[in-house]
Amino acid sequence: MSKIKPPMIILNFKNYSETIGKKGLELAKIAEAVAKEKEAEIIVCPQTADIRLISSNVEIPVFAQHVDSDEPGSHTGNNLMETLLESGAKGSLVNHSEHRLKLADIDFCVTRAKELNLDHIVCTNNISTSKAAAVFSPNFIAVEPPELIGGDISVTTADPDIVSGSVEAVKDIDKDVKVLCGAGVKNGMDVAKSIELGAEGVLLASGIVKAKDKESVIRDLASGL
Amino acid sequence: MSKIKPPMIILNFKNYSETIGKKGLELAKIAEAVAKEKEAEIIVCPQTADIRLISSNVEIPVFAQHVDSDEPGSHTGNNLMETLLESGAKGSLVNHSEHRLKLADIDFCVTRAKELNLDHIVCTNNISTSKAAAVFSPNFIAVEPPELIGGDISVTTADPDIVSGSVEAVKDIDKDVKVLCGAGVKNGMDVAKSIELGAEGVLLASGIVKAKDKESVIRDLASGL
Amino acid sequence: MSKIKPPMIILNFKNYSETIGKKGLELAKIAEAVAKEKEAEIIVCPQTADIRLISSNVEIPVFAQHVDSDEPGSHTGNNLMETLLESGAKGSLVNHSEHRLKLADIDFCVTRAKELNLDHIVCTNNISTSKAAAVFSPNFIAVEPPELIGGDISVTTADPDIVSGSVEAVKDIDKDVKVLCGAGVKNGMDVAKSIELGAEGVLLASGIVKAKDKESVIRDLASGL
Amino acid sequence: MSKIKPPMIILNFKNYSETIGKKGLELAKIAEAVAKEKEAEIIVCPQTADIRLISSNVEIPVFAQHVDSDEPGSHTGNNLMETLLESGAKGSLVNHSEHRLKLADIDFCVTRAKELNLDHIVCTNNISTSKAAAVFSPNFIAVEPPELIGGDISVTTADPDIVSGSVEAVKDIDKDVKVLCGAGVKNGMDVAKSIELGAEGVLLASGIVKAKDKESVIRDLASGL
Numbered sequence: 091m092s093k094i095k096p097p098m099i100i101l102n103f104k105n106y107s108e109t110i111g112k113k114g115l116e117l118a119k120i121a122e123a124v125a126k127e128k129e130a131e132i133i134v135c136p137q138t139a140d141i142r143l144i145s146s147n148v149e150i151p152v153f154a155q156h157v158d159s160d161e162p163g164s165h166t167g168n169n170l171m172e173t174l175l176e177s178g179a180k181g182s183l184v185n186h187s188e189h190r191l192k193l194a195d196i197d198f199c200v201t202r203a204k205e206l207n208l209d210h211i212v213c214t215n216n217i218s219t220s221k222a223a224a225v226f227s228p229n230f231i232a233v234e235p236p237e238l239i240g241g242d243i244s245v246t247t248a249d250p251d252i253v254s255g256s257v258e259a260v261k262d263i264d265k266d267v268k269v270l271c272g273a274g275v276k277n278g279m280d281v282a283k284s285i286e287l288g289a290e291g292v293l294l295a296s297g298i299v300k301a302k303d304k305e306s307v308i309r310d311l312a313s314g315l
Numbered sequence: 316m317s318k319i320k321p322p323m324i325i326l327n328f329k330n331y332s333e334t335i336g337k338k339g340l341e342l343a344k345i346a347e348a349v350a351k352e353k354e355a356e357i358i359v360c361p362q363t364a365d366i367r368l369i370s371s372n373v374e375i376p377v378f379a380q381h382v383d384s385d386e387p388g389s390h391t392g393n394n395l396m397e398t399l400l401e402s403g404a405k406g407s408l409v410n411h412s413e414h415r416l417k418l419a420d421i422d423f424c425v426t427r428a429k430e431l432n433l434d435h436i437v438c439t440n441n442i443s444t445s446k447a448a449a450v451f452s453p454n455f456i457a458v459e460p461p462e463l464i465g466g467d468i469s470v471t472t473a474d475p476d477i478v479s480g481s482v483e484a485v486k487d488i489d490k491d492v493k494v495l496c497g498a499g500v501k502n503g504m505d506v507a508k509s510i511e512l513g514a515e516g517v518l519l520a521s522g523i524v525k526a527k528d529k530e531s532v533i534r535d536l537a538s539g540l
Numbered sequence: 541m542s543k544i545k546p547p548m549i550i551l552n553f554k555n556y557s558e559t560i561g562k563k564g565l566e567l568a569k570i571a572e573a574v575a576k577e578k579e580a581e582i583i584v585c586p587q588t589a590d591i592r593l594i595s596s597n598v599e600i601p602v603f604a605q606h607v608d609s610d611e612p613g614s615h616t617g618n619n620l621m622e623t624l625l626e627s628g629a630k631g632s633l634v635n636h637s638e639h640r641l642k643l644a645d646i647d648f649c650v651t652r653a654k655e656l657n658l659d660h661i662v663c664t665n666n667i668s669t670s671k672a673a674a675v676f677s678p679n680f681i682a683v684e685p686p687e688l689i690g691g692d693i694s695v696t697t698a699d700p701d702i703v704s705g706s707v708e709a710v711k712d713i714d715k716d717v718k719v720l721c722g723a724g725v726k727n728g729m730d731v732a733k734s735i736e737l738g739a740e741g742v743l744l745a746s747g748i749v750k751a752k753d754k755e756s757v758i759r760d761l762a763s764g765l
Numbered sequence: 766m767s768k769i770k771p772p773m774i775i776l777n778f779k780n781y782s783e784t785i786g787k788k789g790l791e792l793a794k795i796a797e798a799v800a801k802e803k804e805a806e807i808i809v810c811p812q813t814a815d816i817r818l819i820s821s822n823v824e825i826p827v828f829a830q831h832v833d834s835d836e837p838g839s840h841t842g843n844n845l846m847e848t849l850l851e852s853g854a855k856g857s858l859v860n861h862s863e864h865r866l867k868l869a870d871i872d873f874c875v876t877r878a879k880e881l882n883l884d885h886i887v888c889t890n891n892i893s894t895s896k897a898a899a900v901f902s903p904n905f906i907a908v909e910p911p912e913l914i915g916g917d918i919s920v921t922t923a924d925p926d927i928v929s930g931s932v933e934a935v936k937d938i939d940k941d942v943k944v945l946c947g948a949g950v951k952n953g954m955d956v957a958k959s960i961e962l963g964a965e966g967v968l969l970a971s972g973i974v975k976a977k978d979k980e981s982v983i984r985d986l987a988s989g990l
Binding site: 555560605623626629639746 | 777779780781782785786787812813814815816817818829830831835837838839840841842843844845847848849851852854858861862863864970971
């Protein structure tokens with residue numbers, strides 16, 4: 091069973107230079123401090139090579155950014171679930187918009203992640219793909235409308251229906267699947283609005299990573315939970 | 316400048332269950348012991364999530380199995396060169412037969428790896444792709460005839476010309492590029508024969524990882540250098 | 541609205557040498573003759589470059605083997621729906637096991653195919669991916685258990701539950717989506733059994749293309765409808 | 766042996782709506798008329814499904830936009846060389862910037878295209894990938910600097926060295942390989958300048974396809990040969 095307690099904030103480090111190695115650890119420590127202070131569930135997703143460094147130095151959950159649809163074997167350069175777990179990851183993003191998977195591979199990843207007790211967040215791009223992903227009964231689905239990724243527009247202003255519509259469509263398939271808002275979240279108000287619309291968390295990246303005062307931004311976001 | 320001193324043995328851990336986490340560290344320590352005893356250049360390529368664990372516990376060079384053609388930025392789940400270096404990797408395989416790249420991406424990876432001083436071994440499948448890869452002047456090219464990968468046939472019996480032919484074709488383009496034998500190497504005699512044919516090292520995986528007595532196999536291989 | 545009248549037999553020509561150009565037309569004409577004689581719905585899927593030749597010379601429906609998730613524009617070498625339609629195709633396979641698509645691209649293809657009135661058969665590999673694809677409400681879903689593709693084992697012997705289970709799972713999402721049996725069908729008895737299990741047709745390739753007497757095989761298959 | 770007589774103009778129809786079916790044939794007929802009038806070598810690259818329609822109605826050479834690295838067999842939805850030839854294509858683009866191939870697949874395509882006597886133009890993105898592709902001794906290499914694709918800037922103004930540099934690098938590997946300028950060509954002056962810089966032809970798309978008066982543009986381009 092997942093030990094993650096929604097509502098939550100997931101921070102994707104991507105490959106930004108601000109998150110490599112020690113800088114990534116520093117950012118994770120800021121997230122940990124806010125998580126403790128606010129009693130908020132905050133999860134960090136560092137680059138694969140940094141998972142062990144960070145998971146062994148913070149107490150908040152660490153997720154991978156990507157996992158491949160492999161069993162152990164003759165595969166070179168892929169991210170194996172067993173290895174992610176052993177390095178301290180508690181979960182992984184799956185099918186992120188920058189690392190899309192084929193349908194059969196999403197099915198494989200979710201099925202295997204459940205067997206191995208690895209939390210998993212399947213990323214989707216609209217209501218109908220959210221609903222399709224819900225068929226696999228993953229822990230979480232994060233809907234990322236492509237037009238809002240990396241931009242300055244708030245999802246709750248631009249397209250609130252994609253959040254409420256995804257929640258409704260997903261729950262219609264499997265009421266235990268939790269929906270996250272995966273783009274267009276910039277501040278605590280966006281977080282609060284997302285949750286009001288039925289989301290149980292948010293996934294974001296540049297809004298924190300590129301911020302001058304990362305701590306203030308995380309604290310503001312956490313205030314919206 | 317590369318600090319690798321050929322001739323060398325490169326051990327690709329792949330995603331085999333025998334190489335995950337502590338087991339991978341144990342295997343790397345065996346390789347390190349033989350390397351010291353025989354004064355041999357032995358390089359290990361663990362899974363990305365294990366690079367830091369292994370690089371911080373052994374003194375032999377650690378390489379990644381794969382690197383993506385990215386600069387730092389908005390990329391999720393990829394292997395960034397800067398992060399590999401910071402996690403202790405000295406180099407990476409590029410274009411392994413289980414993780415092929417497009418032509419323009421090989422060019423990007425080699426160019427950027429040279430800028431960042433990351434050693435790199437471009438894998439190829441025959442004489443003509445070895446020659447094409449040589450145009451980019453990588454540190455190393457490892458030729459892996461597809462019919463010999465993972466099998467029990469020795470390259471030096473089955474197809475010695477692919478080694479000598481690749482060496483000749485590569486040196487014809489750039490005499491500083493070193494050629495490795497990337498498949499069909501099982502024992503010290505194969506290593507010795509490969510070097511006799513002009514190779515400056517060998518790349519192997521299952522022959523060691525799946526061996527009952529891994530130390531004996533590595534010691535036997537090293538005796539062929 | 542689709543003009544296809546199930547139950548039906550869909551014959552995928554793949555890239556077999558027996559189906560190129562005039563040979564493919566000849567095979568399509570055999571299928572047409574049996575279709576008329578038996579009043580059976582038989583659809584042929586030639587290679588893209590042969591669609592026009594065949595669609596302008598037979599009266600049975602011609603489908604493409606693959607379609608890309610593109611609108612008209614700056615895309616080179618892709619199969620555009622508008623062009624398939626103009627060349628005489630009435631439909632297309634989507635996400636065939638030899639040409640898999642990402643989740644978001646299947647969604648795009650089905651949505652756009654419906655807008656353009658192009659019939660479409662989404663291929664899947666098991667019950668859960670069949671159910672996920674049903675969320676997009678395509679015309680047809682063809683379930684192809686990977687272990688039966690191209691083999692000699694009959695799906696109705698080896699794994700009848702995958703047919704009945706897919707039918708049930710798909711109808712549970714959208715009762716208008718028709719399910720086809722996409723592998724392990726060799727003769728009329730297999731066709732009859734598939735239909736008994738709830739399928740509204742079958743998709744096959746080598747069983748016909750590689751047969752010495754193609755006409756007998758098609759006639760036998762049609763007898764099972 | 767190739768029957769193409771450089772210098773030449775290659776017109777890639779891409780998937781633009783202006784080139785589908787009859788509109789594509791009309792455009793090919795305009796190209797044919799100018800080719801005859803000016804005694805110019807003009808080649809058209811329609812979408813795959815339109816190759817037969819166009820090749821059977823014009824006398825100028827018709828090339829495919831893409832070819833896959835397959836022998837005949839169990840491949841669904843790919844472009845097979847044998848089928849392209851039978852449908853009237855005389856050649857194909859290979860590795861276009863919108864349809865990139867892995868290194869080993871470019872090698873396969875060039876080798877097989879030579880065996881089957883299919884002309885082939887390998888697209889590349891800079892001087893070093895042009896040189897690498899030259900190792901395979903293809904008929905033609907078209908260099909497309911990414912920053913000039915689809916734009917309004919002339920390659921001969923922005924980056925003349927990429928043309929002369931590619932010609933020099935390619936000829937250094939194999940003097941029989943002809944180099945084309947694959948981007949940044951808008952008018953007859955650009956064509957003339959490209960040839961002055963050592964190119965033996967140009968490859969273009971939107972400049973013609975999107976022009977109001979397509980005939981004038983083609984005639985102007987041909988005047989630069």
